[in-house]
Amino acid sequence: MKDSFDILVVGxxxxxxxxxxxxxxxxxxxxxxxxxxxxxxxIWRSGGEVPDDAQRWIAMLEASSVARLQGWRxxxxxxxxxxxxxxxxxxxGELCYKNLILATGARERFLxxxxxxxxxxxxxxxxxxxxxxxxxxxxxxxxxAGTGPLLLAVAAHLKRHGARIVAVCEQAPLSRxxxxxxxxxxxxxxxxxxxxxxxxxxxxxxxxxxxxxxxHGRDRVESVRLRQGSKxxxxxxxxxxxxxxxxxxxxxxxxxxxxxxHGFVSVDDSMQTSVPGVYCVGEPTGIGGVELAVLEGEIAxxxxxxxxxxxxxxxxxRRGKLGFLRALQEVCTLDPQLRSLPTADTRIxxxxxxxxVSLDGHNTWRDAKLQTRCGMGPCQxxxxxxxxxxxxxxRVESVRxxxFPALVSSLGSACEADGLxxxxxxxxxxxxxxxxTL
Amino acid sequence: xxxxxxxxxxxxxGAAVSVAAGTTVAAAVMxxxxxTRRSVAGEPxxxxxxxxxxxxxxxxxxxxxxxxxxxILCAPGMSVSTAGLPTP
Numbered sequence: 001m002k003d004s005f006d007i008l009v010v011g012x013x014x015x016x017x018x019x020x021x022x023x024x025x026x027x028x029x030x031x032x033x034x035x036x037x038x039x040x041x042x043i044w045r046s047g048g049e050v051p052d053d054a055q056r057w058i059a060m061l062e063a064s065s066v067a068r069l070q071g072w073r074x075x076x077x078x079x080x081x082x083x084x085x086x087x088x089x090x091x092x093g094e095l096c097y098k099n100l101i102l103a104t105g106a107r108e109r110f111l112x113x114x115x116x117x118x119x120x121x122x123x124x125x126x127x128x129x130x131x132x133x134x135x136x137x138x139x140x141x142x143x144x145a146g147t148g149p150l151l152l153a154v155a156a157h158l159k160r161h162g163a164r165i166v167a168v169c170e171q172a173p174l175s176r177x178x179x180x181x182x183x184x185x186x187x188x189x190x191x192x193x194x195x196x197x198x199x200x201x202x203x204x205x206x207x208x209x210x211x212x213x214x215x216h217g218r219d220r221v222e223s224v225r226l227r228q229g230s231k232x233x234x235x236x237x238x239x240x241x242x243x244x245x246x247x248x249x250x251x252x253x254x255x256x257x258x259x260x261x262h263g264f265v266s267v268d269d270s271m272q273t274s275v276p277g278v279y280c281v282g283e284p285t286g287i288g289g290v291e292l293a294v295l296e297g298e299i300a301x302x303x304x305x306x307x308x309x310x311x312x313x314x315x316x317x318r319r320g321k322l323g324f325l326r327a328l329q330e331v332c333t334l335d336p337q338l339r340s341l342p343t344a345d346t347r348i349x350x351x352x353x354x355x356x357v358s359l360d361g362h363n364t365w366r367d368a369k370l371q372t373r374c375g376m377g378p379c380q381x382x383x384x385x386x387x388x389x390x391x392x393x394x395r396v397e398s399v400r401x402x403x404f405p406a407l408v409s410s411l412g413s414a415c416e417a418d419g420l421x422x423x424x425x426x427x428x429x430x431x432x433x434x435x436x437t438l
Numbered sequence: 439x440x441x442x443x444x445x446x447x448x449x450x451x452g453a454a455v456s457v458a459a460g461t462t463v464a465a466a467v468m469x470x471x472x473x474t475r476r477s478v479a480g481e482p483x484x485x486x487x488x489x490x491x492x493x494x495x496x497x498x499x500x501x502x503x504x505x506x507x508x509x510i511l512c513a514p515g516m517s518v519s520t521a522g523l524p525t526p
Binding site for chain 2: 035036037042046047071073088089090107108110117118119120121122123125126127128129130133134135136219220249347350351352353377378379382383405
């Protein structure tokens with residue numbers, strides 16, 4: 001498959017949808033590539049309740065001229081103006097663009113604790129996504145833990161699906177949450193939403209300055225041990241949703257050479273990165289939530305379509321919304337005590353089963369990778385990288401293609417239109433290949 | 439959605455499973471009582487991220503290995519096999 005666009009958007013979450021719809025409204029030929037089965041990204045994922053805003057934007061997307069490539073994952077940027085993507089069935093695509101808008105979103109930060117690898121211990125957003133995908137949760141006992149406003153949203157949504165929320169454990173202390181709430185006084189919609197979530201989970205224990213110290217079970221989680229201050233106790237549960245706020249997906253922007261500053265993609269007022277013609281919107285530029293993401297999409301869509309004046313008008317509104325981003329960052333600051341959760345035997349790298357004790361004596365991400373295989377599995381360090389960043393202060397230094405495991409047949413020139421025949425019989429992914437890419 | 443409520447029949451490790459249209463393969467594996475995989479040290483594993491980045495949910499679908507089951511919807515007649523066998 002080969003296609004060309006004036007503007008190509010990567011990621012069909014709120015920012016990507018807004019960017020694609022805005023650019024298409026300017027008369028440009030726009031492509032929207034996304035690796036999920038349906039548009040919406042994580043926060044507007046279908047299944048269960050979808051907010052009004054999401055329905056409105058998805059309806060606009062459906063009514064637009066945007067060419068949609070759903071279920072395609074971008075794994076390489078072999079040269080300027082070209083991305084390579086692969087579909088689950090092994091088909092490969094070459095996507096050409098004049099301007100590119102990256103809306104690659106964010107993932108949860110996971111922190112290792114004893115038992116965190118047990119089945120049914122998931123991310124908070126992860127559990128929510130799986131329930132939206134049909135995992136039965138009615139009557140199940142659920143502990144939601146970690147940090148950030150996502151915890152309450154997830155708990156409220158799972159409860160509406162019939163889950164029994166045993167406890168919501170927020171690592172931040174109450175004093176910081178109160179300060180966060182007071183900073184939201186200028187944003188009544190956000191305050192109201194928080195209150196609604198809190199009311200939805202009434203009856204469940206909402207614990208602050210509290211976290212899971214261990215999960216127990218044989219083949220699945222059966223209970224967790226919670227700690228709050230000097231108190232420690234066990235609670236029985238069937239599922240755990242545990243996520244420590246979000247980390248941006250900056251692999252593709254980094255591969256394209258976009259300047260990264262303190263872990264986020266640097267952009268100007270029009271959301272353009274340091275690479276001319278490449279824009280970045282939503283969480284990769286700063287974890288600011290869905291409203292900011294949509295606004296950034298609207299700015300970049302217009303700017304990439306050459307409507308600088310219109311983009312500038314939205315840019316002023318964006319500056320007014322950056323306060324929430326900073327408040328969010330502050331409230332989600334991780335308690336240093338969380339660094340002592342993993343024990344010697346706790347798996348830090350889940351792909352390669354690398355235990356904490358094996359990382360002793362290694363001082364950098366690269367050193368640990370070379371000596372212990374930490375971060376060398378198929379997730380390419382997307383899970384253990386942010387964990388070791390918090391635990392040891394390590395930095396994931398380089399990004400190399402393919403940024404996701406890809407079939408051997410998809411790599412290099414096999415993606416060219418005349419090489420497509422070779423892709424009809426996939427011969428398995430190539431775990432060996434990405435293990436070689438340091 | 440026009441097909442909402444439609445029932446899809448597939449197999450997980452040879453056992454028949456029926457799910458509603460729109461259900462992911464990861465959910466079908468969990469409904470079947472199977473684990474998605476075993477780790478390199480043999481530990482049982484299940485989905486973690488729900489969004490296709492952790493690779494803990496990878497299974498074999500219609501003979502193609504390493505498919506992220508949380509990103510793929512069930513289809514009629516699909517044959518799913520996992521390294522984690524059903525547990526009672």
